Amino acid sequence: MKRGFLNSAKSKAIRLGSDAGYGSSSTIGAPSMPTPDLSSSGTETVILPANAAPDEPVTVCFFWPGSKEVLMKMPGYPKPLRKVSEPTFRVGEAGSKGLGLFATRALSQGELIIDEQPLLISVRGVPVAVPAMLNQEQTTKYQLREFEKYLEVVLKKMRPADREAFMSLANSHLTDGSGPIAGRIRTNSLGLDGLCPAMTGPMAQYSSVPHYISRMNNSCSPNTTSNFHDASISYTVYAARDIAEGEELTLSYSDVWDTAANRQQTFKPYGFVCACDACRDPISSDRRRAKIRAFVPSVRMWAVNRSLPDDWLINKCLEQIALLEQEKLEGEVALPCRD
């Protein structure tokens, strides 16, 4: 489930997966060229914040026209990154999952772990005139190849250390026609949709690639919660529950309210099968999650029905809390709510 951003104060960070519009027919339109001129595609590359000192983080933004202006007019822009008092995480080996982030100390529920500007925010495709007679697969590969040429120009704008960090990220799109840059975006990016509220379709959709948050592995019971903040152009990650020193920090690559079987389909493009507690016991977990999702805490329902005991509503809520704790979904608060 992709969530909008900039339409609201913050949006949840969520992985994009393979359906993010790369190489989609919607990118067809203008001529391609051997050495791309970004302005001819209607795009521009800007570095934000524009006045950052050399030791301050920046984001290279590959934007559709108008996005920069929208972002720079956001209340509070440019807001400094939130400070984390002591180091909270390290990058380490996570077994078959490759690298991951691990807590360097005990973290309390609600504690800020990271506030990070992405290395890159990018459009998900550029207008490309596709030669006739190509089938669908060839068309997609052609579009991806052309997109890569643009991305090469964009990446040259990155600071060398940031470019090195970007290219050190994993790439699980080695055989589908994605170039090394697009492949890394598709593997690691978080969706930023709705950057320009006046725009619709592909022009309202971006991918973003943070350095450290990109390293976080999936769990369907994530112990962190992540949001994007427009004024600071950054993602915050908070502890969704108490986290022990040495515990791996996780986020969800899928909609945690989806069934275990559907979630595994979402993970396929990333090349892994999730083996979290919820996925190891899918029948019980799916049942509990469906029950949580169906719950509507209605005060009115209790108030108008005099046959219900005084503690009916509170007991319903306590039951929900128990289910949420059992499923380890303390950070997932986007439930249907009434009254």
Ligand SMILES: [Zn+2]
């Ligand atoms: Zn799982």
